[in-house]
Amino acid sequence: MDRIIQAKDYAQREGARSVVERIARLSAQMVRRRLLDTPFVGGAPAGTPVLAEVGDGQWRARCECGGLEAVDVDEPIFYCFNCGNFKTKGRPRAVVFPPREMMEEIERLLLDRPMIEAGGTNEIDRMLMKLPALAGMVDGAPVVMRRSWKHDETVDDLRRQNGMMEALEKAGPTPDPSPNERASFGEGNTQKEGE
Known part of the structure; x- marks a missing residue:
């Protein structure tokens, strides 16, 4: 599950x-x-x-x-x-x-993000080792659709982020951005590191 x-x-x-x-x-x-x-x-x-x-x-x-x-x-x-x-x-x-209702919506929105099975020796490890299936460039910025959320993000922020999934799917696979360019919703922002 x-x-x-x-x-x-x-x-x-x-x-x-x-x-x-x-x-x-x-x-x-x-x-x-x-x-x-x-x-x-x-x-x-x-x-x-x-x-x-x-x-x-x-x-x-x-x-x-x-x-x-x-x-x-x-x-x-x-x-x-x-x-x-x-x-x-x-x-x-x-x-x-966050309040229960918000927490449930956060989980629902994050679980909408497609992932790739990557292995693991048990159910928990398999869930935690999943890799984002969608990553690429949107409006010139690198985007990785991780299952992550920070306390200062709103549910609307997650909905906006999820709205980029269609653009990523249409763009198709792109090379993995360098570590300095990697952006990961919930793990920072969409700017290049150091900006």
């Missing part, structure tokens, strides 16, 4: 009853291996909330340290395995999701 992945999908795959249980298990494993010295302590969220986004087919949130973690609307907590939520001493942070 084609869908946008959430943290509960990872929890279910790994046999955890909840996102909290999954985070606690992974944190404990990292502590035992001496990879983490601010273990997850649970409890009420603390610190600055993080903003949910969709990145290449999964709901996630970004930490100030640069870490990205899957998040879940039904358990809206965030624990960064990159920094161990150092600033909150291991306590979770709250996650801000």
